Amino acid sequence: MIYVSSKRKKNETILKAFPNALIIDVTSKSSDKWIAFSPFYPHGNIPIPFSNGEISNSVEGIWQGLKVFQNMDIDVSKFQISSMKNLKRTTKKYGKILGHRKGIYGKEILNYHDARFQIYIPSYKWILENKLSDLVAELYRLSKKNDIVLLDYNINENIEDLSKPISHAELIKMFIENKL
Structure with missing residues (x-):
């Protein structure tokens, strides 16, 4: 078990x-x-959901990078971090979390539930299967x-x-x- x-x-x-x-x-x-x-581990070449051909080094990079705050949109620099450090983005610094952008170029912002099931879980499952x-x-x-x-x-x-x-x-x- x-x-x-x-x-x-x-x-x-x-x-x-x-x-x-x-x-x-x-x-x-x-x-x-x-x-x-x-999720912080830099496997590299992880497809970013809803982002046609775009990749991230880590699952956490995807999760944090697509997060949208009251005072800050997505942060594509999070996709390239391979040190396992400085990935987190916080409400203290950027204001209230509005959700996660549905892809780098998407207009839709997903709520927490939908982001968990459409971004985080599929990304993590992808590394389990592929990495x-x-x-x-x-x-x-x-x-x-x-x-x-x-x-x-x-x-x-x-x-x-x-x-x-x-x-x-x-x-x-x-x-x-x-x-x-």
């Missing part, structure tokens, strides 16, 4: 809940190959032998629950279980 738990918990606490499980950190703070599952297929296969094989706990900062088992940020670890779990 695959489970998702908070990166903020101590390993001892996680192992108490999931004895003998393999704990795999899939965040941007991971110190091994599993870091590639982070991470070997690691996904390895996780699948490992999950058949052991329980696995994927660590993430955001824990949200329900991708429809907009009150919490989406958990990319949950997306990995759903993908491996053919539920995404």
Whole structure:
């Protein structure tokens, strides 16, 4: 089985809940190959939804780059960042979030729900299928032998629950279980 738990918990606490499980950190703070599952990871050449031929280095670059604020439109520079740093764009700096532009050249601004399902999830699923297929296969094989706990900062088992940020670890779990 695959489970998702908070990166903020101590390993001892996680192992108490999931004895003998393999704990795999899939965040941007991971110190091994599993870091590639982070939305911040610069895989490169990720198609930007609704943007005919345009690409980004990371999923987070797409998400942040297409975000539209009260005082700032999209930021195409986010698509080229490969350092995993300086990707976030905040309301403190740019005002209220209006939504996400439906593509670089689009006129429509998607609400949070629609952006999650039309931009973030398809972009993340694309890297699982096209950039991470070997690691996904390895996780699948490992999950058949052991329980696995994927660590993430955001824990949200329900991708429809907009009150919490989406958990990319949950997306990995759903993908491996053919539920995404």
